[in-house]
Amino acid sequence: MRIPPYYRRPSWQRFFAGMAIGGAISWCIFIYIFGVWQEKHTALIDKQSEKIIDLENEKKIWQEEYKEINKRTIEQLTTQKINVKIINGEKYKLDMLSVSEIEDSVKDDISMMLAKDIDTVYKSKELIKKIIQNKPVKLNDKRYKLKVKEMVIFTTLSIQLEIEFEQ
Template sequence: MRIPPFYRKPAFQRFFGGMAVGGAISWCIFLYIYGVWQERNTELLQKQQQEIVDLNNEKKIWQDEYKEMNKRNLEQLTIQKINIKIVNWEKYKLDSLSVLETEDSVRDDINMMLAKDLETVYKSKDLLKKIIENKPVKINEKRYKLKVKEMVIYTNLTMQLEIQFE
């Protein structure tokens, strides 16, 4: 088999030359377009990576602030226990069972203050006094009233009460 003698004809030479030059030009255009496309994508990826880093930093700041707020809320003290003590019960010759029942009754009346924060309890201390002082107590067929002698508000709400005839 023989190769046809096209290399001697100028039309075929121009055709093959045009194909070679066109291939080279199209290859250059392809490289240029591909390079520009790659640059855009690289810039986009870098921009997105920077946004991810910024958002992660912002998220970390928010999480740290949230944890700090939680710690502050936990540090905010609440009433854990209520202690009631009647101090002058010997003066009226009362038995200790009646005194204990009276203390429990008062504790039940102000039990709503358990698990409240100290600020709320401090703001309502006058209300607590009125609750205790306005309630008459009946012990051994006699009526008494209680008077708040001392009140200490901390994690334990401690109250010293005096008992008096009504």
């Protein structure tokens, strides 16, 4: 078997030469376009990786500041106000002035808890109860004692008291 003699015909020679030159030119165009795209995408990836690193650093800084602010906020939670309320003053037919005087007296007794952090106030809640319950109150020639019904400890120390006769 033999190969046909296409190399002797000029039309076939032009065809094969055109294929070779076209293949070489198309390969050069492909390499150029691929190189441009690759360079463009590499630059985009580098830019994105720099942005990711910057954002991660910024996130780390924000998280550290957030933790620091939370620590300071927790440390700064203090008792800022004391509310005292007597809930059964009507039972003993006490006037509003007497009830108000008793409430003010109790506020004065526990005013040391103002500007203390909430943890300290919580740890000394039994002391506050004893201060209130061990103090006799004298009104209209009668002696009363106070009983702590409810105590809520937060930035406002709210105490609800009941008043009763002292035995």
